[in-house]
Amino acid sequence: MSHREPSPVNASKEALRDQLLAARREVSVAQIASRAKLVAEHLLDEAEVRRAATVAAYVSVGREPGTGPLLDALTDAGKRVVLPALQPDGDLDWALYRGPDSLAPARRGLLEPVGPLLGPATVATADVVLVPGLGVDGRGRRLGRGGGSYDRALARVPVGTFVCIVLNAAEVLDAVPTEAHDRPVSAVVTEDGVRRLTAG
Structure with missing residues (x-):
């Protein structure tokens, strides 16, 4: 029996991923660094972030919008x-961030925290959740890399939590193809600022 044909939505997502990843390769290291500082400033100005006791974040790698300054600012x-x-x-487990020296190389080119794992449900206790991705639209529909890890994590996050995707301004799109398991986000931060999104 042959492999199942990809669904039209999956094919659309793959084409869009290829396009967005190609555009990211054109962003210079200097641009990534300067935008990362702006993203940190914009997020620290948000009321939800200022009030938050716990923030679930991530370590950017490669040509992703930078999160280093943001982690240290938080x-x-x-x-x-x-x-x-x-x-x-x-699936995603979670551990405390204790500074850049507390990170170690992991699978898939990732940098991960060293230290005791706190359990997958830890993300549900965060007041703010910051997520990676490749694009988002005005209805909060997020395009990830296709692994599904963040959809599983976001399924644990209580409704009403401030969930913000970190992107380049050009990655805020008119529409993102979605499937039933895709979890929406409530905001996007880019070098231009924070924009609230309307799920629906």
Whole structure:
């Protein structure tokens, strides 16, 4: 029996991923660094972030919009920052961020926190959840890399939590193809600022 044909939605997602990843390769290291500082400033200005005790974040790698300045700004502001650790089954566990020296190389080119794992349900206790992705539209529909790890994690996050995707301004799109398991986000932050999104 032959492999199942990809669904039209999956084919659309793959084409869009290829396009967005190609555009990211054109962003210079200097641009990534300067935008990362702006993203940190914009997010620290948001009421939800200022009030948050615990923030679930992540470590950017490669040509992703940078999160280094943001992680340090959150820690400096006295926040408890938890970072994901990818598990063999593709789910995300979480561990505390204790500064750049507390990170170690992991599978798939990721940098992950060293230290005790706190359990996959930890993300549900965060006041703010910051997620990676490749694109988002005005209805909060997020395009990830296709692994499904963040859809599983976001399914644990209580409704009403401030869930924000970190992107380049050009990655805020008119429409993102979605499937039933795709979890929406409530905001996007880019070098241009924070924009609230309307799920629906």
